[in-house]
Amino acid sequence: MQAPPGAGTSGLKVQVGSRVYDAQEIQRLIPQLEEAIEKKDKQLRQSQNVIETHTKRITELEREVNNLQTECDKLRSVLQQKAEAVTSPSAPNQKSSRSEDLHTEMEKKAVLPTLENHGETRSKKLAVSAEPAKLDQHKTTLQHHAKSAGSKQLIRDAVQKNDFLRQLAKEQVIELVECMFEMRARAGQWVIQEGEPGDRLFVVAEGQLQVSREGQALGKIGPGTVMGELAILYNCTRTASVQAITDVSLWVLDRSVFQMITMRLGMERHAQLMNFLNKVSIFENLTEDRISKMADVMDQDYYAGGNHIIREGEKGDTFFVINSGQVRVTQFIDGEPEPREIRVLKQGDFFGEKALLGEEVRTANVIAMNPGVEVLTLDRESFLKLIGDLEALKRDYGDSQRRATLSSRTVQEPPSPTSVAQTNEFAQLQLRQLKRIATLGVGGFGRVELVCINNDKTKTFALKALKKKHIVDTRQQEHIFAERNIMLETRSDWIVKLYTTFRDSKYVYMLLEACLGGELWTTLRDRGHFDDYTARFYVACVLEGLEYLHRKNIVYRDLKPENCLLTQSGYLKLVDFGFAKKLASGRKTWTFCGTPEYVSPEIILNKGHDQAADYWALGIYICELMLGRPPFQASDPMKTYTLILKGIDALDIPNRRIGKTATALVKKLCRDNPGERLGSGSGGVNDIRKHRWFMGFDWEGLRSRSLKAPIVPKVSNPADVSNFDNYPPDQDIPPDEFSGWDEGF
Ligand SMILES: Nc1ncnc2c1ncn2[C@@H]1O[C@H](COP(=O)(O)OP(=O)(O)OP(=O)(O)O)[C@@H](O)[C@H]1O
Ligand SMILES: Nc1nc2c(ncn2[C@@H]2O[C@@H]3COP(=O)(O)O[C@H]3[C@H]2O)c(=O)[nH]1
Numbered sequence: 185m186q187a188p189p190g191a192g193t194s195g196l197k198v199q200v201g202s203r204v205y206d207a208q209e210i211q212r213l214i215p216q217l218e219e220a221i222e223k224k225d226k227q228l229r230q231s232q233n234v235i236e237t238h239t240k241r242i243t244e245l246e247r248e249v250n251n252l253q254t255e256c257d258k259l260r261s262v263l264q265q266k267a268e269a270v271t272s273p274s275a276p277n278q279k280s281s282r283s284e285d286l287h288t289e290m291e292k293k294a295v296l297p298t299l300e301n302h303g304e305t306r307s308k309k310l311a312v313s314a315e316p317a318k319l320d321q322h323k324t325t326l327q328h329h330a331k332s333a334g335s336k337q338l339i340r341d342a343v344q345k346n347d348f349l350r351q352l353a354k355e356q357v358i359e360l361v362e363c364m365f366e367m368r369a370r371a372g373q374w375v376i377q378e379g380e381p382g383d384r385l386f387v388v389a390e391g392q393l394q395v396s397r398e399g400q401a402l403g404k405i406g407p408g409t410v411m412g413e414l415a416i417l418y419n420c421t422r423t424a425s426v427q428a429i430t431d432v433s434l435w436v437l438d439r440s441v442f443q444m445i446t447m448r449l450g451m452e453r454h455a456q457l458m459n460f461l462n463k464v465s466i467f468e469n470l471t472e473d474r475i476s477k478m479a480d481v482m483d484q485d486y487y488a489g490g491n492h493i494i495r496e497g498e499k500g501d502t503f504f505v506i507n508s509g510q511v512r513v514t515q516f517i518d519g520e521p522e523p524r525e526i527r528v529l530k531q532g533d534f535f536g537e538k539a540l541l542g543e544e545v546r547t548a549n550v551i552a553m554n555p556g557v558e559v560l561t562l563d564r565e566s567f568l569k570l571i572g573d574l575e576a577l578k579r580d581y582g583d584s585q586r587r588a589t590l591s592s593r594t595v596q597e598p599p600s601p602t603s604v605a606q607t608n609e610f611a612q613l614q615l616r617q618l619k620r621i622a623t624l625g626v627g628g629f630g631r632v633e634l635v636c637i638n639n640d641k642t643k644t645f646a647l648k649a650l651k652k653k654h655i656v657d658t659r660q661q662e663h664i665f666a667e668r669n670i671m672l673e674t675r676s677d678w679i680v681k682l683y684t685t686f687r688d689s690k691y692v693y694m695l696l697e698a699c700l701g702g703e704l705w706t707t708l709r710d711r712g713h714f715d716d717y718t719a720r721f722y723v724a725c726v727l728e729g730l731e732y733l734h735r736k737n738i739v740y741r742d743l744k745p746e747n748c749l750l751t752q753s754g755y756l757k758l759v760d761f762g763f764a765k766k767l768a769s770g771r772k773t774w775t776f777c778g779t780p781e782y783v784s785p786e787i788i789l790n791k792g793h794d795q796a797a798d799y800w801a802l803g804i805y806i807c808e809l810m811l812g813r814p815p816f817q818a819s820d821p822m823k824t825y826t827l828i829l830k831g832i833d834a835l836d837i838p839n840r841r842i843g844k845t846a847t848a849l850v851k852k853l854c855r856d857n858p859g860e861r862l863g864s865g866s867g868g869v870n871d872i873r874k875h876r877w878f879m880g881f882d883w884e885g886l887r888s889r890s891l892k893a894p895i896v897p898k899v900s901n902p903a904d905v906s907n908f909d910n911y912p913p914d915q916d917i918p919p920d921e922f923s924g925w926d927e928g929f
């Protein structure tokens with residue numbers, strides 16, 4: 185502001201921009217302007233209050249939507265279960281179609297988020313299983329079928345385009361290409377029929393095919409396409425029909441051949457490594473189990489002659505065992521210009537332990553000799569976990585005083601499980617003395633009813649009835665016997681007790697301890713998800729159960745909230761041992777079984793699996809408890825498997841509900857390599873208990889059951905089934921089954 189030239193004495197003039205004002209007038213205006221500003225401020229504050237009220241309302245509405253969502257999920261899953269219960273494929277009836285309509289109607293109406301990637305709906309997860317793998321399969325030769333180079337390329341390209349198949353090892357793909365055989369179909373012929381069981385995979389070589397579902401065209405497929413790939417993992421029903429439009433030529437692979445291919449590679453590599461490691465002198469006192477775990481985690485490396493494998497003074501993270509060839513060890517000596525040769529190491533010798541056992545850096549050079557060296561390697565973590573405590577490793581080479589040694593670790597003994605004397609109380613019990621009170625649940629093979637003996641409702645039991653015909657049709661006889669034998673053998677407070685068994689012409693029965701708190705799955709569904717405190721308790725209960733089983737060399741293979749039952753006091757017990765298997769220490773098994781969202785990569789790829797599969801499942805279980813859904817979930821199992829094979833690191837675990845510490849534990853449990861999973865090391869389950877996430881957890885209180893459960897279910901009397909969903913009576917009475925497989929059940 186400045187006074188314009190020629191401003192008179194009558195009053196000071198002030199120029200602002202191009203306008204000229206009287207200074208007195210401005211003075212007069214100031215209070216008015218101040219008043220206006222205050223008014224605006226007030227308006228602003230009012231608007232802010234309105235915004236705040238709206239924001240609060242939005243939060244409230246969001247909460248309401250969440251509650252409605254949970255309610256909706258609940259209704260939907262109950263409805264789905266009912267629909268499933270009455271729409272058995274073997275007994276199509278009026279009732280079933282009506283309830284299916286209702287189900288579809290409900291699905292249409294329910295405004296559910298359709299998450300393609302996560303399929304976030306809360307319905308129970310179904311278990312799947314292939315028939316038990318024949319262990320001698322790997323001995324039989326795989327039959328190759330001649331084909332042109334062009335045909336082989338077409339199959340290879342199709343495999344590479346398929347998300348699942350391209351995860352196979354190169355040798356497996358080569359074998360798969362060789363083993364496929366040709367099949368032709370004329371125009372109009374059906375190649376795949378919707379709803380039928382499938383056991384083969386196809387690659388289209390020539391011609392066009394039409395895909396349809398329920399009579400509706402879904403699309404056309406042509407040369408270079410894979411179809412029906414889920415069927416090579418286990419018996420599943422075809423999801424669509426496929427008809428040849430033109431004459432077609434197809435390449436076909438049977439499930440049994442696929443199993444042989446995948447199983448063989450894993451078995452051969454594992455067996456070769458075990459064989460070699462067993463002969464390594466420092467490992468001579470190790471158990472088969474530890475050798476097997478080492479074989480799982482060891483990598484193989486090759487160094488051409490003359491190359492340094494280790495340089496003195498460098499930091500080191502790897503331990504080596506010489507598989508073939510020789511190495512020179514050299515060392516710098518005071519006053520000598522060149523490193524001096526100390527010794528030569530040969531096949532079966534080891535090196536690189538010093539930098540992992542207290543020494544900061546490598547204490548010598550190790551150089552590959554001609555014509556080259558093959559070494560097996562262990563990273564620092566696996567080394568310390570599996571063999572870090574071996575005395576034989578603490579070798580004095582005579583070049584310096586030995587440094588501090590690791591104190592040998594001791595595995596804490598778990599408390600002995602409460603022994604429940606298997607009394608003869610049930611020896612005289614007859615099936616007809618059992619009276620049905622209500623249905624507790626429906627499973628893949630039948631139902632579980634709450635029953636009492638001779639109408640005495642002060643003491644109740646769960647009676648699991650399994651349809652014999654269904655067991656035979658799905659070739660699950662071995663699994664059912666294993667379930668019975670394993671449950672009879674287990675005596676643990678963390679596992680549902682099996683008192684006795686019965687059989688008749690239609691069913692085999694198991695009389696079980698009843699857990700009236702309901703399924704953990706139901707509690708999770710109703711609450712949406714659990715906080716750390718609650719989840720930790722439920723994980724700890726399962727960990728106690730798994731430790732008990734693993735000590736008895738049993739792998740459980742079906743961990744999920746659906747199989748965890750709550751007792752009246754809110755503690756958990758594992759139920760459903762349909763997939764449990766006794767597995768000698770260091771051995772593996774190959775049958776595909778489990779629940780798609782919970783199966784580990786080695787099960788999917790048929791590499792052979794063991795107890796470590798349960799640790800993988802434990803990681804998934806922790807996630808599901810905290811997120812309200814399993815981390816790997818998709819619209820169909822094949823997509824779920826593809827996600828699992830991409831690994832836990834490819835997954836963006838949302839940390840809104842699951843914190844950093846829990847995520848860290850999940851990542852340690854869900855390592856692709858079974859030998860690297862927390863729990864698989866020499867510290868066993870204790871390594872999991874020691875994780876930060878369990879810091880301060882009262883394990884003793886848990887074992888003595890003095891720790892209060894986070895949720896205590898309401899159970900008013902031994903016949904109270906209010907914690908279970910309602911199930912209509914079973915309409916599907918199975919036919920008699922007299923093949924005799926159940927002899928001795
Ligand atoms: N001991 C029990 N006490 C209370 N409820 C039980 C008991 N055993 C089973 N149930 C209920 O019955 C349901 C089915 O039981 P279970 O999982 O053993 O059957 P299944 O036929 O093997 O099932 P799946 O098809 O899942 O393998 C359970 O999820 C649970 O709700
Ligand atoms: N369900 C379904 N299957 C398809 C589609 N297109 C191709 N297919 C293949 O058709 C096959 C039918 O049998 P499967 O369910 O075993 O596997 C299916 C797929 O591989 C489609 O759009 N939907």
Ligand SMILES: Nc1nc2c(ncn2[C@@H]2O[C@@H]3COP(=O)(O)O[C@H]3[C@H]2O)c(=O)[nH]1
Pocket residue numbers: 494500513515526527534535536537538539540543545546547548549550581582583
């Ligand atoms: N320091 C030392 N290391 C040796 C000798 N002979 C073989 N080695 C191996 O050479 C390795 C060099 O790396 P590390 O120090 O990790 O571990 C060492 C031993 O495993 C020896 O005489 N002295």
